[in-house]
Structures are given as structure tokens and as C-alpha cells.
Amino acid sequence: xxxxxxxxxxxxxxxxxxxxxxxxxxxxxxxxxxxxxxxxxxxxxxxxxxxxxxxxxxxxxxxxxxxxxxxxxxxxxxxxxxxxxxxxxxxxxxxxxxxxxxxxxxxxxxxxxxxxxxxxxxxxxxxxxxxxxxxxxxxxxxxxxxxxxxxxxxxxxxxxxxxxxxxxxxxxxxxxxxxxxxxxxxxxxxxxxxxxxxxxxxxxxxxxxxxxxxxxxxxxxxxxxxxxxxxxxxxxxxxxxxxxxxxxxxxxxxxxxxxxxxxxxxxxxxxxxxxxxxxxxxxxxxxxxxxxxxxxxxxxxxxxx
Amino acid sequence: xxxxxxxxxxxxxxxxxxxxxxxxxxxxxxxxxxxxxxxxxxxxxxxxxxxxxxxxxxxxxxxxxxxxxxxxxxxxxxxxxxxxxxxxxxxxxxxxxxxxxxxxxxxxxxxxxxxxxxxxxxxxxxxxxxxxxxxxxxxxxxxxxxxxxxxxxxxxxxxxxxxxxxxxxxxxxxxxxxxxxxxxxxxxxxxxxxxxxxxxxxxxxxxxxxxxxxxxxxxxxxxxxxxxxxxxxxxxxxxxxxxxxxxxxxxxxxxxxxxxxxxxxxxxxxxxxxxxxxxxxxxxxxxxxxxxxxxxxxxxxxxxxxxxxxxxxxxxxxxxxxxxxxxxxxxxxxxxxxxxxxxxxxxxxxxxxxxxxxxxxxxxxxxxxxxxxxxxxxxxxxxxxxxxxxxxxxxxxxxxxxxxxxxxxxxxxxxxxxxxxxxxxxxxxxxxxxxxxxxxxxxxxxxxxxxxxxxxxxxxxxxxxxxxxxxxxxxxxxxxxxxxxxxxxxxxxxxxxxxxxxxxxxxxx
Numbered sequence: 168x169x170x171x172x173x174x175x176x177x178x179x180x181x182x183x184x185x186x187x188x189x190x191x192x193x194x195x196x197x198x199x200x201x202x203x204x205x206x207x208x209x210x211x212x213x214x215x216x217x218x219x220x221x222x223x224x225x226x227x228x229x230x231x232x233x234x235x236x237x238x239x240x241x242x243x244x245x246x247x248x249x250x251x252x253x254x255x256x257x258x259x260x261x262x263x264x265x266x267x268x269x270x271x272x273x274x275x276x277x278x279x280x281x282x283x284x285x286x287x288x289x290x291x292x293x294x295x296x297x298x299x300x301x302x303x304x305x306x307x308x309x310x311x312x313x314x315x316x317x318x319x320x321x322x323x324x325x326x327x328x329x330x331x332x333x334x335x336x337x338x339x340x341x342x343x344x345x346x347x348x349x350x351x352x353x354x355x356x357x358x359x360x361x362x363x364x365x366x367x368x369x370x371x372x373x374x375x376x377x378x379x380x381x382x383x384x385x386x387x388x389x390x391x392x393x394x395x396x397x398x399x400x401x402x403x404x405x406x407x408x409x410x411x412x413x414x415x416x417x418x419x420x421x422x423x424x425x426x427x428x429x430x431x432x433x434x435x436x437x438x439x440x441x442x443x444x445x446x447x448x449x450x451x452x453x454x455x456x457x458x459x460x461x462x463x464x465x466x467x468x469x470x471x472x
Numbered sequence: 473x474x475x476x477x478x479x480x481x482x483x484x485x486x487x488x489x490x491x492x493x494x495x496x497x498x499x500x501x502x503x504x505x506x507x508x509x510x511x512x513x514x515x516x517x518x519x520x521x522x523x524x525x526x527x528x529x530x531x532x533x534x535x536x537x538x539x540x541x542x543x544x545x546x547x548x549x550x551x552x553x554x555x556x557x558x559x560x561x562x563x564x565x566x567x568x569x570x571x572x573x574x575x576x577x578x579x580x581x582x583x584x585x586x587x588x589x590x591x592x593x594x595x596x597x598x599x600x601x602x603x604x605x606x607x608x609x610x611x612x613x614x615x616x617x618x619x620x621x622x623x624x625x626x627x628x629x630x631x632x633x634x635x636x637x638x639x640x641x642x643x644x645x646x647x648x649x650x651x652x653x654x655x656x657x658x659x660x661x662x663x664x665x666x667x668x669x670x671x672x673x674x675x676x677x678x679x680x681x682x683x684x685x686x687x688x689x690x691x692x693x694x695x696x697x698x699x700x701x702x703x704x705x706x707x708x709x710x711x712x713x714x715x716x717x718x719x720x721x722x723x724x725x726x727x728x729x730x731x732x733x734x735x736x737x738x739x740x741x742x743x744x745x746x747x748x749x750x751x752x753x754x755x756x757x758x759x760x761x762x763x764x765x766x767x768x769x770x771x772x773x774x775x776x777x778x779x780x781x782x783x784x785x786x787x788x789x790x791x792x793x794x795x796x797x798x799x800x801x802x803x804x805x806x807x808x809x810x811x812x813x814x815x816x817x818x819x820x821x822x823x824x825x826x827x828x829x830x831x832x833x834x835x836x837x838x839x840x841x842x843x844x845x846x847x848x849x850x851x852x853x854x855x856x857x858x859x860x861x862x863x864x865x866x867x868x869x870x871x872x873x874x875x876x877x878x879x880x881x882x883x884x885x886x887x888x889x890x891x892x893x894x895x896x897x898x899x900x901x902x903x904x905x906x907x908x909x910x911x912x913x914x915x916x917x918x919x920x921x922x923x924x925x926x927x928x929x930x931x932x933x934x935x936x937x938x939x940x941x942x943x944x945x946x947x948x949x950x951x952x953x954x955x956x957x958x959x960x961x962x963x964x965x966x967x968x969x970x971x972x973x974x975x976x977x978x979x980x981x
Contacts, residue, residue, distance in 0.1 A: 199867035211905055213603055220598060248522060249514040249671060250652035259671070315706060323714045330710050331702055420702040422672050430672075430703075434522075 175459055179452040184235075186448040191231045191441060200247060200435040221247060234441060243445075244438040248431075253442045256427070261446075263333050264423035267415070268408040270339055271346035276401070279351045283358025287366060288385065298359070302352035314345040314418040331420035342419040346412055350404045357400055361393035395462055402458035406451040499718050500962040500980045503695035507719040507975065508702040508711060509674075516669050517653030518639055519592065522600045527637065528889060532689070533677060533697070533976045535639030535660035538566055538585070539631060540688045543968040546796050546891050548631055549688050552580065552640055552661065556631075561925040562609075562623040564630060570617055572684050574642045575665040582613035587643040589621065598651040604637045626925030629892035632798070636889050663692040663976040674700040693979035712737065712958055719959040721973060725783050728956040739958045741785050742967025745794045745887040747896070750848070750948040753879045754909045758831070763823040765945035768880075769809035770816040771855040777847055778951035782840065789949040792901070792941045796969070799893035799921070799934030806942040816855040828856020834881045835861070836869035844950075845882050874905035881908075884953070889970055893934045898922055901941055909946040913937075 201217040218224040225233075237244060243253035286295040321341060322330035329338050365371060366389055374384045413425030424443060431439040499506050509529075515521040518531035540551035553566040572580035589611035591597055592604075599605075607627040612620050623630065642659050656669035661684075664677040677697040685691070700717070702708045708720045709727055713734060723731065723739075732739040750768060752759035759765055778786040790808060793800035820828060833848060835841040845861055852859045859880055864872070872878045887895050901907055902922070903915035914937045921933035941947055957973070959965050964979045 199871075202867050202870060216602070246514070250520060251671075256671075315710075318707070318710045323710055326714065330714050330716055331707050332700060417704045418707055420700065420704070420707055422701070426703065427672075 171463060172460065175456050179456050182452055183445065183448045187235070187441065187445050188231065190444040191227070191234070191437075194432075194435075194437055194440050195227050195230075200437050202435070234438075238442075238445065243442040246431075246436055246439050248434050248436045249439075253438050256439060257424070257442060257446065260422060260424045260427045263421050264409055264412060264416070264425060266333075266336075267339055267342055267346060267412055267421060267423060268405060270343035271350065271408050271412075272401070272405050274343055274347035275350035275354055275404070278347070279354035280358050280397075282351075283355040284362055284385070284390070286355070286359045287362030290363060295359075298355055302356055305348050305352040308348075309414075310345055310349055311414050311418050313348055314341065314415060317341045317345060318418075331418075333421045333423075338419075338421075342412075342415050342421055345418070346408055346415045350408065353400065353404060354397065357397055358393065361396055362389060365389045365393045391465070395465055398461050398465070399455075399458045402454040403451075406447070406454050409450055410447045499715075500960075503980070505694045505697045505719065505963065505975060505978060506717045507697070507699045508708045508717045509699050510703055510705065510708070510722055511701065513675075513701065514671050515653045516656075516666070516675055517658060519597075519599050519601075519641075520653035524886070524888070528972050529975065530675070531639055532662065532972065532974065533664045534658055534662045534666055535641075536572075536662050536687070536689075537635055537639050538568075539635040541632070541635040541891065542688070543970060543972065543974065546970075548635055551635075551688060558925070559620070561626040564621045564623070565614070566619045566621075568617040568619060569684065572661050573682050574661055575659045575680060576642070577682075578642065580640075580642075580661055581616050582619040583616075584640055584643045585619035586611045586613045587645075588638075588641045591641065591646060592638075596649070596651060597646075601637070604633060607633070626923065628921060628925060628927065628930045629798070629890060629894050630925075632890050632892045636891075663687070663689055664697060672701060674698065689974075690977055692976050697975060709958070712960075715960075718963050719957070719965065719973075719975065719978075721955060721957045723956045723958050725956070728783075728958065731958045736961050737958055738961050738963075738965075739956060740965070740967045741783065742955050742957065742971070742973075743787075743969035744953045744955050744971035745889055745891075746884050746953040746971075747789055747792075747794055747887070748844070748882070748884045748950040748953065749789070749792065750950065751878075751881045751883045751900070751908055752945070752948075753873075753876055754911075754944075754946060755876050756879070758823070758825060758829055759879055761823045762944060763819045764825070765948075766809065767816040767819040767823070767855060768852070768857070769945050769948045770812045770819065771857065772848065772851045772948065772950070773811040774950050775811070777844065777851075781843055781847060782951060783954055783956070786954050787952045789951050790942070791949060792938050792947045793893040793896050793934075794887050794891070794952065797887070797891050797893045797895075798927075799897075799931050799938075801935040801938040805935070806939055809945075809948075813851075813855050820856055825856065828858060830858045830860070831879045832862045833859040834864055834869060834872070834878045836864050836866045837884070838863070840953075841882055841884070848882065870906065873908060876908070878908075886971075889972065891970075893938070894918075894922055894930075897934060897937060901937065901946065909941075909944075911940065911944065911946065914940055914946070 200221065201214045201223050222230065234244065245251060246253050246256050249256055282298045286298040289295055318330050318341065321328040328341055332338050371384060371389055374388050409424065412423060413429045416423045416426040417429070427439065428443045431443065509525050511523050511525055513521055513523045513526045516526055516530055518527040518535065521527060536552050538551060538553040539556065540549045542549055552569055552572060554569050555567045557565050559565050566585070568580070568582055574580060589605065589608055592599060593608060607624055607630065609622045609624045614620050639660065645654055645659060656666050658666050663680055663683050665680050667676045667678050669675040675698070679692045679695050683691055702711060705723065705727065708717070709723070709731065711717045712720050728739050731737050752765050752768065754760055754765065774788055778788055790803040791801050791806055795803065820826070833845055835845045842863065849859050849861060869878070873881070885896050897918045899906055901909060901914050902918040903910060907915070917933045917937040921930045924930060955967065955971055957965065957967055962981055964981050966977065968974060
């Protein structure tokens with residue numbers, strides 16, 4: 168298990184460094200931070216002054232290595248636009264996104280897993296077809312549209328929920344539902360497919376033949392094995408929710424990481440872009456690593472084979 | 473800044489219909505004017521924020537400048553200074569108002585003026601836009617209520633810069649070594665004082681009860697103001713309909729049309745200083761030939777383009793500057809090029825392109841430029857100019873202009889609210905890297921006008937340059953962008969011609 172863990176950790180580190188290097192290269196190719204700071208119509212002298220002042224005139228490799236070096240010491244630099252430490256900026260944005268993502272993931276699991284189990288136990292029943300329909304609609308409907316429909320109903324018509332902002336936990340209700348709706352179809356279909364496969368296996372038939380209670384067969388024997396792919400997908404989905412909530416955060420004016428990333432890209436605030444990509448890559452890698460390790464715990468064949 | 477726009481026509485219509493049964497409530501009850509900004513201002517200090525909404529909207533709310541520019545006449549009037557005079561071409565003297573106090577209760581004096589410029593001119597301050605003050609050499613407090621500015625060299629637009637982009641700060645505002653702005657510690661003399669600020673989220677303001685009588689800005693009528701950053705325009709509309717905010721701006725035409733029918737909501741249009749024009753790379757064929765440039769001018773139905781796509785109140789533009797600007801030539805003093813596709817085809821044939829030619833039309837902003845560019849493609853196609861669309865980034869756009877790689881481009885400029893033609897002419901026709909024409913005469917005239925203080929001569933030089941720009945079709949001016957606002961019917965709001973909403977002048981009905 169230790170060798171397996173070390174191997175996964177090594178791969179994770181390489182992935183993080185590769186992602187940060189690629190991000191640095193692509194953002195430098197795409198945007199001119201000096202131009203972004205100076206605005207439209209800036210003169211050549213303005214640009215030269217800003218490049219010298221901010222160090223944009225140094226070779227890109229030097230800039231990247233400097234950044235990597237200071238990052239290793241925990242210093243992610245200063246935001247060009249906000250003129251304060253990137254760590255402080257991220258410390259304000261991450262709690263919003265983490266609250267949103269955790270709420271959305273919890274909601275998605277609470278809805279999708281039971282629906283998937285019931286659909287698998289009663290294939291082709293009305294509830295199975297309802298679940299399938301829900302999944303198709305969930306995958307087809309754009310998140311922003313679903314969010315706006317909720318705003319119209321619950322924010323404007325009924326006035327039950329606040330429309331935008333992140334002042335209280337109530338402000339997260341509509342965004343969490345909108346975001347969860349994106350994950351529910353994937354988790355539900357995977358649960359259903361996994362359960363159908365497991366329920367058709369010999370050991371389940373044997374368990375039933377032994378006279379075990381249906382609930383025990385379902386939850387103790389079937390679900391445990393059906394969960395293996397679900398654990399991996401949930402980890403990746405959670406990463407998606409953390410990194411991919413830009414639309415939901417924009418619609419509901421939540422100032423989280425997704426919105427910060429989009430805003431930083433449009434403003435060419437390279438230190439923030441770099442830091443967000445690095446942190447999100449780290450989170451992804453840790454989640455996938457945890458999923459791998461959890462799967463290895465659940466299924467000894469993975470760690471031994 | 474840019475906003476993440478997701479067009480949702482049905483949402484506005486649906487929301488307006490829902491409001492038929494749930495009328496919007498406003499914040500008149502708690503005497504707080506709540507408004508939304510599309511951008512998320514990271515910094516609220518006008519000298520450090522690169523966000524134009526902050527420098528324009530918030531800057532004037534918290535601070536005063538020495539001189540005030542009248543929003544209708546564009547004339548300069550006294551504000552913190554009661555009078556001013558040029559001692560010589562490089563020395564400007566101000567008599568200061570005696571009855572002004574800072575938000576923290578201190579009296580305003582000439583020392584504050586001296587401190588402001590000393591701070592701005594210190595390179596360690598690392599201002600976002602140091603060019604606004606770099607023409608000043610030094611400021612001195614001559615007497616407690618008399619200050620002088622010493623300029624590096626004659627600078628024609630000096631008064632305009634002083635009125636629009638150089639708010640006066642209290643002596644010692646920033647801690648030594650500071651280069652990141654003052655945030656919610658900002659202290660001004662303006663009609664409102666700041667009470668809280670959350671980076672990227674919003675801020676709250678309270679009326680400055682000691683605001684001096686006789687200010688052309690007027691005594692503030694509303695007790696409190698608060699803004700929230702709401703990036704998505706559809707959510708801003710929802711908040712307005714739901715009563716969460718009282719005022720929004722930069723709404724699109726279809727939003728304006730639908731909001732106008734919503735109960736409790738009023739919609740109005742105002743001007744901006746953003747001018748649009750078609751630029752061409754005149755140093756290379758085919759646009760090197762003046763007949764080809766003139767053909768482009770005749771190929772575009774500017775009136776239809778402006779009114780159909782930008783709104784019926786959109787003013788057409790005939791000059792390469794913003795018409796009220798100092799030094800901007802009168803429209804009747806330049807040639808006009810009517811929409812005449814037949815003439816455009818004839819000019820192309822004379823230039824050796826009887827079958828037209830293929831080229832590229834470049835833009836770097838998505839809205840409304842893409843919509844406009846697609847319409848322009850149609851007009852150009854009709855006379856034989858087959859232009860493919862190149863949507864690029866700001867960096868690539870400017871780099872490619874400098875390398876003469878963009879044959880045809882849709883350009884616009886907001887003038888940074890400076891009412892002096894120097895601001896636009898120096899960038900686009902002054903011989904720099906963004907000048908695609910490099911006409912020796914135009915460059916010489918513009919640069920001379922930038923170096924002298926004689927206003928009559930400056931005006932003549934600018935007009936000379938502008939006339940040649942239009943005669944030679946070094947630009948095909950299109951229109952001036954307008955701005956649509958939507959707000960609660962409880963609010964008395966006036967839309968001004970220069971885009972600055974001056975919310976501190978609002979009152980409840």
C-alpha cells in the first residue's frame with residue numbers, strides 16, 4: 168500500500184508542475200499584462216514603464232522560475248490589479264466556492280444515489296423512466312438557464328429566496344440547486360448502471376438464496392461494490408464543481424473562485440490566474456489521489472495488482 | 473471591465489410579466505440608493521483602480537477636484553478652487569475655497585493640494601495611470617488658500633485633466649511607502665463618505681453632512697448609497713425587478729425595451745464619449761489607395777447601422793473625435809460621404825479592383841463590436857469587399873496594428889472622459905504604434921498641439937489634422953455610443969451626455 172501511495176503521489180506532483188507551466192505559457196501567449204493594466208489607447212511609453220515596473224520585461228522562463236521558487240515558500244505573489252497578496256484574495260474567494268460546491272455535491276449525492284438505486288432495483292419502471300428523464304433534462308438544460316428560471320420563480324415571483332450575493336447561507340440555496348443539477352445525471356446513471364451490473368452477479372444470487380434480507384443484500388453486498396466507480400466519479404465531479412462553477416457564480420453574483428478566475432483572465436492578472444490553476448490542480452490531484460486510495464482500500468485487487 | 477454576458481431575452485420578458493403581479497419595491501423607505509455595477513471593483517481608490525466605473529462614478533462621489541466640468545455645457549467651473557489663472561505657460565495658480573472640510577473634520581488647505589501632487593509624482597506610489605499627472609513638475613502651497621502647479625512644459629489639456637481625473641487627497645492620506653490605495657480608509661471632501669468596502673463585492677456610503685454650500689455638485693439629497701458587484705446583466709435586471717437595487721446601467725436595447733413596460737421601473741438613455749470608427753492600414757495595399765478608403769466610406773449605411781443596432785437615439789459621427797471636445801472640428805467643416813454603394817463600386821474599379829478583393833476585418837471586443845462587425849461585413853460584401861472576421865485579443869490587436877497586419881479594423885475609444893481632442897488624436901493619428909496612417913503633416917500638427925499652451929493655436933492645429941483625416945479617409949467615423957439606464961420610479965435620475973451618472977445628484981421623488 169505504501170509503494171502504491173508513493174507512486175500516486177509522484178504522479179500527482181508531476182501533474183501539478185506540468186499544469187502550472189502550461190498555464191503560464193498559455194496565458195503569456197494570450198494576453199499582455201502590461202496592456203491590460205494600461206488600458207486601451209495607452210502609449211508605448213506607458214507600456215514600457217509598466218513592463219519595467221512589474222517585471223514583465225524579464226524573459227518568461229525567468230518569470231516562471233521566480234514564481235515557482237516563491238510559491239514553494241508559500242508566497243504566491245501580489246495581484247496586479249488588487250495590489251495585495253494573492254493568498255489574501257484566494258482566502259476570500261475559496262470559502263464561497265467551497266460552501267457552494269459542498270452544498271451542491273451533498274445535494275447531488277442525496278438525490279442521485281437513492282434515485283439510481285431505486286431505478287436499478289426496478290428497471291424500466293415508472294421511477295426508472297422518471298430518473299432517466301430527469302437525467303436527460305439535467306444534461307441538456309444549461310446551468311445558467313435553470314438558475315434564471317429559479318430566480319424568476321423564487322426570487323421575483325414568490326420572493327422566498329434572495330436573488331444574488333453571498334451574505335448568508337440562504338443565498339447559497341438557489342446556486343447550490345443549480346450546480347447540483349449539473350452533477351445529478353452523471354452520479355445517478357453511474358449508480359444505476361453499477362447496481363444493475365452488481366445485482367446480476369452470482370454472489371448476489373447466492374446471498375439471496377441464503378435467505379438474506381433484501382435490504383441487507385442491497386446495501387451491504389451490492390452497494391459496496393457498485394460504489395467503486397462512484398467514488399472516483401464523485402471526486403472528479405467535486406473537482407468540476409470547484410473549478411467549473413463560473414457560470415453559476417456569475418449568475419448569482421457569488422464572488423468565488425470561478426468568478427475570480429474569469430475576472431482575472433479578462434484583466435490579465437497573471438499571479439491570480441497562476442495561483443488559481445495551481446490550487447485547483449492540487450485539489451483535483453488530491454481528490455483523485457484520495458479516490459484511488461479509497462478504491463484501493465475497498466478493493467484489494469487494485470493495490471495488489 | 474468586461475462582463476460575462478449571456479443573452480436571455482426570454483428571461484427579461486418573463487420577469488417583466490411576473491412583475492405585473494408583484495410590483496418592485498424600492499429602497500426609498502430606508503433612504504438608501506442601492507445600485508449594481510457590472511464589474512467587480514477590486515480597489516475603490518480612484519488612483520489605483522483600473523476600473524473606469526470606479527474612477528468616474530465613485531471618484532466624484534467621495535472626492536472633489538479643483539475644477540468642475542459642467543455636465544451639460546462642458547464648461548469649467550469653480551469647485552475646490554474659486555478661481556485660477558495662468559501665471560505663465562507652465563505655472564497655474566489656484567485660489568482655494570475657505571469653507572471646505574474633509575470627511576474627518578479637518579480643514580481643506582493648499583497643503584492638501586501640494587501633498588496630492590507630491591504623492592502622485594513619486595514613482596514609488598506606483599499609480600495605475602501615472603500619465604494623468606506626469607505633466608506636472610511640482611505643486612506648492614503658496615499661502616494657506618493659494619496653490620500653484622508648476623508644469624514640466626506647456627500642456628494644453630491641463631484644466632481638463634484637473635477637472636476630470638485628478639481628485640484632491642488630504643495631506644498624509646497614505647501611510648509612508650504605500651502603493652496600494654486606501655480602500656475604506658479613503659477620506660475626501662466629496663458629497664458622500666465611505667463607510668465600508670469589500671474588495672470585488674461592494675461598498676457603502678453615507679451623506680457628507682458638512683458638504684460645502686455652493687458646490688456645483690449640489691448638496692446630496694439621499695442619506696445613504698450602496699453598490700454591489702453583480703456581473704451578469706440578467707441578474708442585475710432581476711435584482712431591479714425584485715427591488716434589491718434601485719438603479720442599473722449599461723443595459724442592452726432589448727432589455728431596455730422590455731424593462732420600459734415593467735411596473736415601477738423607468739428607463740432612460742444618455743450619452744457617452746465612446747466614439748466608433750472604421751480604421752484602415754493605409755501603409756499597405758489595398759487601403760494605401762485613397763480611392764479604396766473612400767469606397768469603404770461610401771459602402772456603409774451609417775444611419776441604419778447606428779439606429780438599427782445601437783438604438784434610435786444613437787448620434788452619427790462625422791469627425792475623428794468627440795464633437796464637444798476642445799479642438800474637435802465642427803461636422804460641417806469636413807467632407808461627408810453619403811451611403812452610395814454604386815459610387816463605392818466605381819471607386820474600387822478606378823483603383824483597379826473591379827471585382828473587389830478579399831480582406832480581413834478585425835475586432836477585439838465582443839460586445840457590441842461583433843454585432844457591428846457582422847453588419848459591416850454585409851455592407852462591404854455588397855460592394856465587392858469580402859471581409860472575413862478576425863476576433864482577437866487586445867494584445868494581439870495592438871501588436872498587429874503596430875506590425876501593419878490589420879488591413880481593416882473596427883475601433884472605438886471612450887476618451888477617458890477627457891473633453892480635449894488631444895486624448896484621441898495623440899493615440900490614433902499622432903505617429904505612435906497605433907497610427908496606421910503615419911501621415912507626416914497630421915503627425916506634426918498633432919504633436920505640436922500637444923506641446924504648446926496657446927489654446928487658439930492648439931485648436932487650429934487639431935482642426936487642421938482632423939480635416940485631413942476625414943479628407944484622406946484615415947478614418948470612417950460611425951457613431952457615438954449611447955447608454956441605457958433602468959431605475960426605480962421612486963428615483964429622480966438624470967442621464968448626462970458624458971456617461972458619468974453622477975448618482976450623488978439623485979433624489980427620491
